[in-house]
Amino acid sequence: MQRLVLNEEQQMLKDAARGFLSESGSVSQLRQLRDRQDETGFDRSLWQQMVEMGLAGTLIPEAFGGSEFGHVGMGQVFEEAGRNLTASPLFATSVLGATALQLAGNEQQQQHLSAIAEGTLLIALAVDEKGRHAPARVETRAEANDSGYVLTGRKTYVIDGHVANTLIVSARTSGAARDEDGISLFLVDADAPGVDIERTIMVDSHNSAVVRLDQVQVANAAILGQVGQGFAVLSQVLNVGNAHLAAELLGVATASFESTVAYLKERQQFGVSLGSFQALQHRAAHLWSEIELLKSVVLKALRALDDRADNAPALVSLAKAKACEIAQLATNEGVQMHGGVGMTDEYDIGLFMKRARPLQQLFGDYHFHADRYATLSGY
Numbered sequence: 001m002q003r004l005v006l007n008e009e010q011q012m013l014k015d016a017a018r019g020f021l022s023e024s025g026s027v028s029q030l031r032q033l034r035d036r037q038d039e040t041g042f043d044r045s046l047w048q049q050m051v052e053m054g055l056a057g058t059l060i061p062e063a064f065g066g067s068e069f070g071h072v073g074m075g076q077v078f079e080e081a082g083r084n085l086t087a088s089p090l091f092a093t094s095v096l097g098a099t100a101l102q103l104a105g106n107e108q109q110q111q112h113l114s115a116i117a118e119g120t121l122l123i124a125l126a127v128d129e130k131g132r133h134a135p136a137r138v139e140t141r142a143e144a145n146d147s148g149y150v151l152t153g154r155k156t157y158v159i160d161g162h163v164a165n166t167l168i169v170s171a172r173t174s175g176a177a178r179d180e181d182g183i184s185l186f187l188v189d190a191d192a193p194g195v196d197i198e199r200t201i202m203v204d205s206h207n208s209a210v211v212r213l214d215q216v217q218v219a220n221a222a223i224l225g226q227v228g229q230g231f232a233v234l235s236q237v238l239n240v241g242n243a244h245l246a247a248e249l250l251g252v253a254t255a256s257f258e259s260t261v262a263y264l265k266e267r268q269q270f271g272v273s274l275g276s277f278q279a280l281q282h283r284a285a286h287l288w289s290e291i292e293l294l295k296s297v298v299l300k301a302l303r304a305l306d307d308r309a310d311n312a313p314a315l316v317s318l319a320k321a322k323a324c325e326i327a328q329l330a331t332n333e334g335v336q337m338h339g340g341v342g343m344t345d346e347y348d349i350g351l352f353m354k355r356a357r358p359l360q361q362l363f364g365d366y367h368f369h370a371d372r373y374a375t376l377s378g379y
Contacts, residue, residue: 004299006072013069014076016053018083024049025086027348033087034205040163041199041207042087051119056094061102064110065117071240075247075302082251085355087206089122091244092160097123099240100168104185104225104233112166124164124190125241126155126211127234133364135170135234136180140213142171148219149173151186151194154212157362161209162199164190169213173228180231185224192216204355239313242320242363243301249323249359250298253291253330256352260284260334263347267339280337287326287333294319294326314376317369324366327356 006014025046033041050056058074060066074095081090098116100123101109115121127135140153151171161167167188175182190197194216200208225233261284264274274280301319304312331353335342342349360366 004296004303006076006299009069010073010076013073014080017055017077017080020049020053021080021084021086025081025088026084027351030085030087030205030351037201041160041201041205042089042163046086047088047090048119050088050090051117055090056119057117059094059098059102060113060117064113066098066113071243071302071305072299075244075298078244078247079251079254079298082248082253082355082359083255085204085252085351089160089163091241091248092125092164093121093123095244096125096159096237096241097121097166097168100125100185100224100233100237103236104230108221109187109224121166122160122164123166123168124158124161124209124211125237126158126161126167126169127238127363128157129153129155131156133361133368134178135238136183136231137178138170138172138183139177140169140171142173142184142186144173145217147217148222149186149217151188151213151216151218154210156208156210158197158209158211159362160207161190161197161211162207164197166190167195167211168224169211170230170234175228182228183231183234184227185230185233186218187222187224188213188216188218192218202358204351204358206355206358208358235313238363239316240305242369243298243305243316245359245362246298246301246316246319246323249320249327249356250291250294252352252356252359253294253323253327256327256330256334256349256356257284257287257291259347259349259352260330260337263338263349274337283333283337287330290326290329294322297322311376314373317364317373317376320364321366321369321373324360324369327360328366331356 054067057066058069061068142149142151169186169188172182173184194214196212198210267274297319301315304315334349338349
C-alpha cells in the first residue's frame, strides 16, 4: 500500500507554487481585480509567469511541451491557489481543456496542447444548461448537414468562457434530453458566427459565462472523439476537474483555519485572548482534525487518477463531497469566530467563504457527489 505522502519532486512543486502565488497571486491581487472591475478577471502578466514556470503544462505530455507531472503535482498547485484565492485560467484551460484533448483529440486536435503549454490558447468547457450540475441533461442540439454540424443551445456556468479562444461544447446528436448515449463533444471557435458569450462576475470575483449558440456551423473536424459517445469522455474530464476542485477547496479550508487561529490568538476580550476560551479551542481542534482527513482523501483521489485506478471515480466523488463539507465548515466557523468583523471587507475570511460556495457548486455539490459515491460503491 502506498503511503499518502508527497515525494520529493511533488513537495518541491508545492513549495514553489506556495512561494510564487503567495507573492504574485495573493488575496490582495484578487481585491485589486475586483475593485477595478477588471475586464479580463485575471492578471495576464501573472498568467504568463505561471506559463513560464511550466504550470500550464503540468498535465501535458513532454511531446507537446509539457512536463506530464501528473495530477498529484497539479493538485498541489491548486491547493496553493485555494490558499491565495488566485484568479487564473489554469483550471479551465490546463486541467479541463488539456484533459479533454488528451482523452479524445485526434492528432491534429492534440496539437492544441502545445499552444496550451505555451500559454497562447485558452479553453473553456461548456457542459451544464440548468441551475444544477447534470452532465447528461443536454438539450443543445447538433444537427448534421453537408458541411458538418449546426449547433443550437445555451450553456451556463462556463468557467472563464469570456476569455476563451476555443469552447468544448457538449451537444446532442441523438437521443432524449437525459440520455447518456447520443452526446457528442465539439471544439467551437469562440469568435464563430452565432456564438454569443455573456460574462458573469460571480460572488467570489472570479468569472463564468453564459454561452448561447445560434445556428453555429462547425466542420466534421471539430468533433472531439466519436459521434454520440462523448459522455464517457466528459465523465473522465469531470472526474479530473472535481479532483482539482477538491484540492482547491482544501486550500480554501486550510487558509480559513489558519487565519482564524491567528485572529483568536491576537484578539483580546475581557483582558485575555479569544484563543484561551476552551469552547473555541474545541471548535478549532475539531476543524483541524477534519482538514487533516480531507488532505488524505484528496491526495488519494489525485493518486488514483495518476494510477488510472478502477475506483478513481468513486474516490474523486468522495474527495469532492468531503471537500465541500469541510470548506463550508471552515469558512462558516471562520466568520463566526471572527465575530461581527468577519462579515466586513476589512478581513479576508469573508472572501474565502465567497470563494468556497461557487467551488462547492461547480460540477456537483456535496449531495451530488455523496449520492454518486454511494452509487459507485454499490449502495
